[in-house]
Amino acid sequence: MNTLTTKPFAPLLDRLFDEAEAATSPVMAELTRDERERLMHSKTEYLDFYGRLKDLWLPVSRQTGELLYMLARSSRAKTIVEFGTSFGISTLYLAAALRDNGGGRLITSEFETSKVARARQNLTDGDLIGLVEIREGDAVKTLSADLPERIDLVLLDGAKSLYTEVLALIESRLQPGALVIADNADYCPEYLLHVRSSVGGYMSTSFPDNIELSMRTA
Secondary structure (H helix, E strand, O other): OOHHHOOOHHHHHHHHHHHHHHOOOHHHHHOOHHHHHHHHHOOOOHHHHHHHOOOOOOOOOHHHHHHHHHHHHHOOOOEEEEEOOOOOHHHHHHHHHHHHOOOOEEEEEEOOHHHHHHHHHHHHHOOOHHHEEEEEOOHHHHOOOOOOOOEEEEEEOOOHHHHHHHHHHHHHHEEEEEEEEEEOHHHOHHHHHHHHOOOOOEEEEEEOOOEEEEEEOO
8 A cells, every 4th residue: 555646645735835935935035045054953043943934845756755654664664753843744745654564653743834734734634643642832841841752753853953852762662663854954963963873772874865864773
């Protein structure tokens, strides 16, 4: 079974990617490139920065979405944690994999209220909402408690500067073989140092579009 090619998922995904491509934000035009880079690396201004970008979808690409689906399917993931729901496109891919794996639980976190509402609607339209728990708020808080004892796969795609902090909340629950996918990981050099270190407990490699794929080894 492949949910990606069936209704209601396939036409929904086409529509969402069209909407994402058409979305604009005046804030992006107002910020200089240097200021955007500074804010992307900031550990203190991320709530304000991403709040100002609430009209942008900031989605994964189709190729990245398909990679997420294949990784979750091939690893037979049953418990998934996602940092950064946005409008829910990546969440849809991960939830589709859970369904095709026979079920499971996806916990995802998003602090922007309007995005939470839209993501929940998109998951409902895709008939996948029953597999997903959306936690509204700052992930440093929402993912700090009440997590499954074992987590099979993690997607980091929220505020890039917080990847190390969010991984630290989850790391003790990652068994050998668990996968961690970080989008735009180059914005968090300390995260890359951690997962690429010979003593960090991971095997890690990079993919196009600044995706870092890491497997827990210890």
